[in-house]
Amino acid sequence: MEKRYVLEWLDRAINEFNPTQTQSANFEDHRFKSFLKEVMDETARQIAYLKKLAFQYPKKRKFQEVLDLYFSALNNLIDNARLNLKLIASESVISKKALELVLASLADIHTFLLNRYTVSINPDEPLRKYNLAVPVIDFAQPTDNILLSNHPALASLIEDEFDAVFSTGNLANITPRQAKHWKDLNDQICTPEQQNPGDEYFCSLELLLIERNFNSTKFVKYLTNRFTSHMEEYASGNSIEKLAYIQKLFNQIPVIKGLAYDLQHDDLSLTINNWFICEIEFRSRSNTGKGREAPSTATKSNGCIKKTADKVLCKLTVDQLALFFKAADQSKIIAAKSLSAIFQAVAPYLSTPYKEDISHGSLRSKSYSVEGRDEEQLLSFLTKLTRQIEEL
Structure with missing residues (x-):
């Protein structure tokens, strides 16, 4: 394995053409031919090194670390070479030609690296880290797009978000993931197939953003405000x-996995479902408070009387609880004579924001058919629980 700085030769070559440190104008014509061969040999050596890099570091974590370090060093050399090229006096023609050779070599190495290890590029690191240009995206405008013009409030939200990401001050921070997400979103918005009215509640533009997990805080606020406004039309x-x-x-809207x-934020699905849980819980408690003057009633289950106050409130749906216990x-992890026995034992002691009383029969019936969205939601909760355990 390479123990030394693998880009040392190229580094020294670039520094040789730094006018502030050396007399680059003294680079003579007769040396240019031999220098050309040296550059070609070094380019071949670097590409040979990169070809075997993945085999030298079979462990993914170490390989990624070495690859990132190489990318960082290579991009620094490219920046330095470009800077020195601007500083070299115009009359130093041979020196300029020699440094341009080095810069072309660095570009060839960079291109090879990107082509060979595209899948290893961290999509959440800035594009500048990999010396990649930010793509120019001519994002659709409401005046030219039916989908956006039909939903002006949401179109304005998307436009504000796009302008914030691609503003001049933020260009250095744009990541491959963001660039790809906006490009794909723009392509979808401009696709004729998207110009449908949507379903019974969500418009086509909302469906598009939800399926693409557009977990922007602005979009979350937009959805929750819409839900809240809708609730004001109904009696408590x-x-x-x-x-x-x-x-x-x-939850029935398909989401691209x-x-x-x-x-930096939770998935849109998780955030919105948490909002639903908290909102339903709050409204349930408000309704319970209004009815406290009425005679209290107890729930009977298998001969046992359990009051809601004695139960454990679990912020999962009955479907998700059934899946969890199954x-x-x-x-x-839980041992009992049967799954039905587990449901009979826990049902009287559990409640959800949706149901104060859970029967073991409903848990059993839900365990037979599991929807994909419930499975994804439960896995998200368990992932959050795992992180919490690790922090204890």
Whole structure:
């Protein structure tokens, strides 16, 4: 394995043409031919090194570390070479030609590196780290696009978000993930197939953003404000049921797996579902408070009387609870004579923001058919739980 600085020769060659340190004008014509061969040999050596790099470091983490260091060093050399090229006096023709050779060599190495290890480029590192240009995206405008013109408020939100990301002051921070997300989103917005009216609740533009996990804080606020405004049209007794129905519609929207706009925030699905849970819980408590003057009633289940106040509130749906206990039973984390026995034991002691009383029969029936969205949501909660355990 390489133990020394593998780009040392190129580094020395670039410094040789730094007018502030050396007399680059003294680079003579007869030396140019031999220098040309040296540059070609060094380029071949670097590419040979890169070809075997993945085999030298079979462990992915170490390989990524070495690759990132190489990228960083290479890009610094490219910047230095470009700077020195500007500083060399115009009359130093041979020196300029020699440094241009070095710069062309660096460009060839850079191109090879990108082509060979594209999948190893961190999509959340700035493009400038890899010496990549920020793509020019001619984003669709409401005046020219039916989809955007039909939804002016949402179009304005998208435009503001795009301008913030691609503003002059933020260009150095744009990542490959952001650039690709905006390019793909723009392509979808301009696709004729997207010009449909949407479903019974969400418009086509909202559906597009939800399926692409556009987890911008502005879009989250837009959705929750819309849901809240919609609830004001309903009497308090119907609001919880309506919220649960909207949540069901939201969770039925297919989402592109592995896609995310901003990794600094939770997935849009998780954030919105957490909002639904908190909102339904708040409205449930408000309704309970209004009815406290009425005679209290107790829930009877299998001969046991359990009050809601005695139960554990679990911020999962009945479907997700059924899936959780089924997985715990099959993995032997929880032991009982049967899965039904587990449901009978836990049902009287659990409640959700949606149901104060859970029957073991409903848990059992839900365990037979699992929806993909419930599985994804439960995995998200478990991932969050794992992180919390690691911090203890």
